[in-house]
Amino acid sequence: RKEVEQDPGPFNVPEGATVAFNCTYSNSASQSFFWYRQDCRKEPKLLMSVYSSGNEDGRFTAQLNRASQYISLLIRDSKLSDSATYLCVASHNAGNMLTFGGGTRLMVKP
Amino acid sequence: EAGVAQSPRYKIIEKRQSVAFWCNPISGHATLYWYQQILGQGPKLLIQFQNNGVVDDSQLPKDRFSAERLKGVDSTLKIQPAKLEDSAVYLCASTQPGGGGHEQFFGPGTRLTVL
Secondary structure, X not given: OOOEEEOOOOEEEEOOOOEEEEEEEOOOOOOEEEEEXXXXXXXXXXXXXXXXXXXXXXXXXXXXXXXXXXXXXXXXXXXXXXXXXXXXXXXXXXXXXXXXXXXXXXXXXX | OOOOEEEOOEEEEOOOOOEEEEEEOOOOOXXXXXXXXXXXXXXXXXXXXXXXXXXXXXOOOOOOEEEEOOOOOOEEEEEOOOOHHHOEEEEEEEEOOOOOOOOOEEOOOEEEEEO
16 A cells, blocks of 8 residues: 555646545654645646645645545636646655655646 | 756666766755656655765665765765666755755656666
8 A cells, every 4th residue: 555645637627627636644653744746747846735724825725634644635716727746745754754645637628 | 046956857778777867956955865756656765865874765776776975965876777667757856954844845857768
């Protein structure tokens, strides 16, 4: 079983739609969680951290459920520029080592 | 501020050949990471350096992979000999020292094709 699991997609949605991605992690010692975005043939970049209380950054909302070991990312009012792969990430030590999920591919259509 | 630099950007070799990749992290970043990203998968950590010391290399296939960061700044990753399954993008990342959060800044990667 992979330590961080995601539905690979692709999720094909029209512009303006709301889309949600889910992620589960198996290591209960995981302490910190993130979503990274990776454009085609580019490097990953941090999209947002995920806090236990849930957090929002513009059209993006991230939530964490430690009891269920589940993380989500909600994107409202999808834009064409949101088309990318979204990587769910967990860190379980202070050494800043990250474990990446396989990524969920999003394609926003006009 | 300059980002993480990597070279070469692309490399094609035949199996059993050797190859080396170079990374120069963001200035002042003490922690450096090498990841392997196979097509369709997320990045997998190979090795983590703190200055010139290895923090974790548990997922580095040490029979063929080696890495060094002798002066605590730039780093090289070597594969010798390469196998077909080593075809992947090799990403280098760095972070600031201390408790500045977990954001890792990635370089553009080296795309390796083993024929």
